[in-house]
Amino acid sequence: MPRRIILHAGFHKTGTTTLQATLRENRTALKKHIALRLRWHLKDLLSATRGYSTWRDPLTMLKVQDRFERMLNDLPGMPRRSLIISSEELCGHLPGRGDLMDYSAAPVLLYAFWDSIRQRFPKADILIYLTTRAPDAWLRSAWSEHVKSSGMTMDFAAFERKYAEAAELDAMVQEIASRVPAPVHHAALEDCADLPLGTADPLLDLCEIPLALRSTLQAPAPANTRLEDDILQQMLQINRTHDGVEARNAAKTALLNKVQDK
Template sequence: MTRVLLHLGLHKTGTTSLQKFLEDNRAAIEPAAAILLPAQTREISRWAWRFHQLGDRDVLQVIREDFQQLLAALPLGDRDLIISDENLLGPMPRAQGADPYPHAATLIDTYRETLQILPKPPRLTVWLTTRDPQDWAISIHAHLARKIRAVRLTEDRDNFSARLAGNGFERTLTAIPAALPDLDLQVNGMEALADQPFGLAQVFVDFLNLPDNRMLRPATHHHRSPAPELIDRLIALNRSDLDEDALAAAKQAMLRGVPAKEYQR
């Protein structure tokens, strides 16, 4: 039996730090478990986004085919498998509906079905990380505000975060087990994991059960959010009449000139 840990976010819950932990510790981890990160799963996540946008179930078949090709080319052997990519759950929420991940259960079921092609029967655990809803909403607003292209967020932080936090992610966390009652679903808050020996990465470490954890480098924090004053300036740029190229250049210039003290810890 192949154990599979599928880490799907949520967005802005330390996912980049967790993926960096896996990358930094590949040499120690890969004898026990193969690792798939966003660089390998990007095409699948793009189709997951397309399914979110269109709701076209034909897209699910494309996801299955792409995922099957990825798994077939993976030299798994007797190892377990860790997959971490928050975009496999769908795009980052934009506070546009009551459920931030309305297709989560359908996508997870598609991945679970596709994993059945592994040579040994998979034992799947889906892992979700969460955080305080208000902090989560503010962090998503900051991320979207500083996007260089594709997103031109003009809404102020208070209105956006109040709506997103008000809806929260509880609907998603309720909908997944309701639709997939036999799914092994693990949910951990960032705040609870922070005190563990390996911080956010403790779930990975526990899953691996390596004979000597001293080889592992601890997780470090990445993608700190800009301070509120900087976000206000970015939103002002988004509200301007600059065209896409001029806006991108202005935002890049602004972010290049920002001292470290203007980023929140």
């Protein structure tokens, strides 16, 4: 049984990809202290959490619970270690996807995870760790992600107006803390900029990693960074003028290849 289980459940565009890369690249050094379940271990579960954030129906919630409990049941013994379960999609889709306006599914999903862990590992400490970002920066990054990876045709000004409430991540942290009976810790991306491992450092604090080991860990290069504004504008135009996912993706790939060849 793990002594502590930490749910790092987002939010999107708050350095989560780099945090997960930090854990993955240092997994051998951390192995005696930490076990990991990252987003590439959780594909079936995350398919269900994304679905629940979209539909909010009881059947999809049952899928979420079943897949999460199967993941817990498949864990090996890990006495005295901390288990980190990390994926921004534990909170569902990034707002702006389809009709999804905000992170209001997050408290429901996290309560379900807490309840499953409590029943499966009643003696383990259960913590929630959330990474946040200033609203303006989050909105810009979220819009950029949608333009790059979906068929988003909305310009930034319209996106900013429509999804301003979704960017209030500190308010959502408080909402989660009021509805899930577990300690909720959070760190802002901006406040972690000067830390050796960025937003991974507060998470490792929660795992009580010895300082001597911390000094040996390697920081990866930032991942999934925002594209330049002119490239995003060209991608936005592709989204507006190309019908079908295949044609759109092919045009974006050609654009990125052209930029890389310069």
